[in-house]
Amino acid sequence: MPDDDRKRQILDAALELADERGLAAVTMRALAQKLGVTAMALYPHIGDKDGLLDGLVDRMLAELLPAVATHGTPEQRLLAIGRAARALARRHPSAYPLLLSRPAVTPDAVRLVDALYAALLDLGVPAGEVPRVERLLSTFTLGYATSEANGRFSAGAINRAQFPEDQVPAHRELSEVLERAPDWDAEYEADLADLMLMVRTRWSENDGWLKLQALPE
Amino acid sequence: MPDDDRKRQILDAALELADERGLAAVTMRALAQKLGVTAMALYPHIGDKDGLLDGLVDRMLAELLPAVATHGTPEQRLLAIGRAARALARRHPSAYPLLLSRPAVTPDAVRLVDALYAALLDLGVPAGEVPRVERLLSTFTLGYATSEANGRFSAGAINRAQFPEDQVPAHRELSEVLERAPDWDAEYEADLADLMLMVRTRWSENDGWLKLQALPE
DNA sequence: ACCTGAACACCGTTCAAGT
């Protein structure tokens, strides 16, 4: 398939363009120019603009797939994928949010989800709950890196000062903590640890001592 | 401030346009036409296109703010906000993803975060961990509704069939479960319950019986 | 089979001009 090589070449260039100048800079015209060709020459290979963005999702998932391991404990395997997902987001901050907004239906995507399913099953999560827990974990992972990439987490400091303190009592109580600049690497690790704890206490190690309470209405 | 009324009017129309025809249909020209005015007439009120989108974020947060309650247990208060966030996403599926990609710095945004901080403090989460846990919970909530709105969760069924089963063993093992169409309302409730359990077991009710294990490298 | 060039129907935004 010589056309697939050309498609890969185009997607590589598109991802590079997104990394260097942002997702908004990935236009058919700019991408074509980068490849020394006309915008219209891209269409036979990638479909339309939407197809190009779907291609970027596939391209990133392919980059994530090597993080799938067969050795190690199920917990280690989940963590490896979680960490690799954030490393991917660091390499491609502009393109990464596409993963949250576009369904991935390629073989690579299914393989990745299959690895997560397998690890959750090995951890003792009942079959009926596995897809839900996979969605919970992947949603958090994709959402976290997207928030980081878009600066959603860095907004607090700007605005805290210009606000009447008596209207935000909890902010006042946390003022010392909020002064400190967070270590995002450490925070992500702590989040993964909490989520692993959740899975473990909920299903793996509950020798009858844990009763899940009904939620209040 | 008569100009603030006009701004609110413009934002209401923009949100309506997004609800009816998608976020891509919210162009300066289309919005102006809906208001019976020229595109250029919008600029003094909302800044530029970016200011318009920031305004939509504020508009949605204002709609979410009434979910903040002072009565009830801290857990009930967290759940009320989590449920209201998803109800908001149902009303505004196209605009909702903006919450994940744009920092919110309005007074309403700070008030909302303050309510979450207060509930977590009341639950017994140590001050040093409160901002992190708030980010974990809000990231999940925003990411989940964004995934739902964009159809990320509905992709599996399409592709499962056309895949060689021996390459995805966990999918095969889960085939019965994966046949069933998920109840998204129930799934979201179960996710909230698991996250509440995580917070409770991690901090509120750990009378020394829970030792957080170090994560494997 | 693969690429080009001109054209079409859109964008956001600037700017001078109107009232």
Add this chain to the structure above:
DNA sequence: ACCTGAACACCGTTCAAGT
């Protein structure tokens, strides 16, 4: 103070034409 109309520099995409 608020709005308009024309214009500019862009978009994605169609289509006939080239080789």
